[in-house]
Amino acid sequence: MTSKSKTSNGKASKPDKLKRAPGKPLYDQVGEIARKRLINNYWKPGEILPSEFTLAAELSVSQGTVRKALNHMVTENLLERRQGKGTFVSEHTERRALFLYFNLKSKDGEQAMPFSRTLACELRPATEIERTKLKLEHGAGVVAMHRVRELQGRPVIVERLTLPQELFPGLGSGLELPENLYRFYQAEYGITVAKASEQVSAVAAEALEAQFLGIMPETPLLEIDRVAVTIDSRPVEWRVSRCSTSHHTYVAERG
Secondary structure, eight states: OOOOOBOTTSOBOOOOOOOOOTTSOHHHHHHHHHHHHHHTTSSOTTOBOOOHHHHHHHHTSOHHHHHHHHHHHHHTTSEEEETTTEEEEOOOOHHHHHHHHOOEEETTSOOOOOEEEEEEEEEEEOOHHHHHHHTOOTTOEEEEEEEEEEETTEEEEEEEEEEEGGGSTTTTSSOOOOSOHHHHHHHHHOOOEEEEEEEEEEEEOOHHHHHHHTSOTTOEEEEEEEEEEETTOOEEEEEEEEEOOSSEEEOOOOO
16 A cells, blocks of 8 residues: 555645646646645545635645646546535545446446456466556566356356555455445555556457356457556556346446
């Protein structure tokens, strides 16, 4: 997890104050400070931020500059504005995980959180491709998980997840994992997934995959290769999902 210094009350200390960099927009510099406070867990998930007026006074900038910086972070889903309440650090709620990071819908348009069954979880050295995907040093360890995910009582996804072991101490030791892993990473390890990049391709079902999904071997599957990264762009999860689309479709919506 990200190391951070503590104040006497146990809260992470603030990053350095604004150092005006010539040639760089002021709102970008304010945004960098705000991101550091998220990364260092000074502002925690679900916590309300100080008012724009307070932040502007602290950083010696205009309120408009602060608002522009925070608006960019709202667009990135790092922050959320609540009418009449203020600006809050985003949390990986069930709804947010569903609509931002799960793109399968039934043919009738219904979208629901899947039910997951873990098949295996092991701690082992990272393979070459895992080191590349997760930007790990040679000899680094990973937590490797395999699971089947069901929608509407039907097995739909066979999934492989790989995590850097150093970031998730204790994971893989008989722990029952929740459905919303991103919320779990955030709540238990202080690791916030800020975004994920995906590559989608068509593959043929291998024999064991076909068995788990109740389909014939060589049946076409949709493969979603996803790398999830933190606010500071550090890869924290590599996930390969192979999906049966007999009863579901992949839908990518952009706001």
